[in-house]
Amino acid sequence: MFPRQTKSTETGSEGIEQRWQVRCPSSSEGLHSTPGRSWASHRKDAGHHLTETTDFTAFGLSDLRLAAVEALGWTEPTPIQQRAIPLISTGRDVVGIARTGTGKTGAFMLPALEALKAGGGLQVLVLCPTRELAQQVCDDTRDLAKGSTFRAAVIYGGVAYGPQLDALKRGDEVVVATPGRLIDLQDRGKARLKGVRLLILDEADRMLDMGFRPQIEAVVRGLGKRPQTLLFSATMPNAVHALALRMTRDPAWVEASPSGTTAHGIVETAYSVRPDRKPDLLVHLLDQPGWDQVLVFTRTKVGADVLKSRLDRARISCDVIHGDRHMRHRSRAMERFTEGKVRVLVATDIAQRGLDIEGISHVVNYDVPLDPGDYVHRVGRTARAGATGEAVTFVTSADLGAFRTLEYELDRKLEKIHHPDFDFAGSVAMDRQDTSRKRSRTGRRGMGSKAGERLDPEELAALLGHATEEPAK
Template identity: 45%
Template sequence: MIFEDLGLEKCLLKGVKDMGYQEPTPIQREAIPLGLEGRDIVGCAQTGTGKTAAFILPILQRLQKGGGIKALVVTPTRELALQIDEVARSCSRYSGHRSMAVFGGVGYTPQAKKLRKGVELLVATPGRLLDLQRHGDVNLGKVEILVLDEADRMLDMGFWPDVRRIINLLPEQRQNLLFSATMSPKVLSVIGSALTRPARIEVERSATPVDTVDQSVFPVSSMQKTELLVELIRKRDLDKVLVFTRTKYRADRLCRNIKRKGIKAAPIHSNLSQSQRQRTLDGFKKGNIRILVATDIVARGIDVVNISHVINYDMPSDAEVYVHRIGRTARAGASGTAISFMSPEELSELSSVEGLIGSTLRCEDMEDFVYAHRVIPSPEREAKKISRMVYNGGAKSGRRRRRPRRPAAARA
């Protein structure tokens, strides 16, 4: 199948061609025709599978130019907002649609002034959008299409009350598109009432890593992680590497330590200003920064091409975060490598990851590296796949739960 088979207009196809897309990805093949029909969609696809273009393209085709904001994309982070807006601008290069991203951490007034010039597609983080609405600088009364991107992430970050306030500001008659790399039962339960007979799209299983990522684990003591990382970078000549730590403090400390070894590295986390984070990402993209040390603020949505390796310096406490981390490599069909450092204290985290992905990770050793105390997972271990929720349209279970009887003293 090619993009011409999906029913897209020539102006959009021209933009797609300029972006270098050869043929639609599975999520694009499924979502674009449904989006063009005006269907509500619940889409679950891994990061790096082209899901942003899967909702941006049908939105642009359905939007009339002028007349205010007709489509709203709500997303949890500034980085995601910028990425989505970049895709929208590229796709709309020949259609004449105007898009814009608004988010916190930067000046309010420039965004308000730009909004007054008029846009049809607005990409926003929840907090800044509500600020603009409260000050009368944005009108959501004409929105025809709502996209909630990375809904699980918004729930995890505590944005859901804000999202509900935003939904209440919109016209009741609209198209709703819900996209995420994972789809938890909790998200589906809270958003189900806003959807009208949604089409369910799940190109890959929830929280399943892409097949082109080579995954392995290095058992190592906590005290030797930095030394092992430096050895890996030097001996395997690693370049354009994304390293994940558990905390901002650990990211800063790790950066300082590996920079002392002559390796160009920089941290990125929420303590940095938006301009600092953007400069760091630009330097990483251009190759001026060899190693980017990050917290999970960039585990989703940062679209940096040609990342050769993702290294989990710390195993994530949430197994699903592992999937989002390693999704930074092997994007759009490319191959990549994910390495996890596992200290003895992190054996349970490894078990959770393996249970989620349904397979065990290959154990590796660094050649000529002298290891201290460590725990090597049993080669006979098994991974038990965790069951997942599939959207059922909000139907209730046929069996009613019996209300527990209160103690006699409580009834008195």
């Protein structure tokens, strides 16, 4: 575990560049070509690394770690844990494909904590795309480290530097960070990463989507000796595959969930709806039994704020998070949602990562996501830890192109649902007193005759029904 690279004959920063030259491309090289083997060839081997066990004791974990696992209520390892923990424990680089909610943090942090040296300073560095995910990973790490003297710190932007600088001075063994703030501290000479022996890139696909490649490269250049490197991603586009090949050395490829798939236990459905009726359709659905804790994704910040106002007027307890909200507000909103103090959380894609909340009954794609990867990450907020959930997508006629592409890329059709008891042709303001009394539901219900925007319902339904045809190139 935590193998250190043999010292280069080079010295100083030039030596550092030489050691990482083949592993971290320059900005001019790009990451969109895939050198060597393709992901398709790697994935043939990805399912072979499976330790068939239903007991965490099979991994040789310490009593402290087993006690922490038991306290968290983990009864048996998940597939990604079965595949990754033994490999990581041997010191091997690992590239893992795993959706959110599959026990990914435990897969890399359990063996990491087992290999830490008390008082050894910063040894494990985890890079995450968002503040929310970084905080979640740090919280999980602290839970797994209970009973030991190990400390974990979280570093991200939008908050005061003080506590983060204190953690770095103190020499916390694990640091979970977003790339931007970490580079800021590096440039100030406050973050010294020479002692890092394990580098973990979590949600690598999202980090590249968010343009963090230059920051990842800058962090790597500051590490000095080559650490053991782990890369986890829910999807494996060419850019991520190329990054994995360059950042790791002879990695084991493990796949707990095929790239681009959603979790087991998620019922995926779609509703055709006129744009001006979307708010009232959401209110109608929220009045149905079983819609207990609901996460709603919008495409824009303005759209999120407008929708929250509509739900407020409908007297539905809700909150909103997006990039324009102060970090303090976002943290408070997530806390209230987690504690069940609000039923509905309206969010932009900032929340598709980092929300690890059990009990989310429904995820609503209020706007069709333009990227299939975003869809996978959005709906992955429900059906976590073996639970079940429902993912609902609202589709207007303007969304048909994106919806066809989505189903084609997912290689499956979403079930089309109709609600005849919803008044699509009615006024914008619905009488929630009537709908809230209709709390009995027997199976799926259909849509009214005015469901389509600029299209007859038959035309819209026909287009939705053929959405898995290959989109035009």
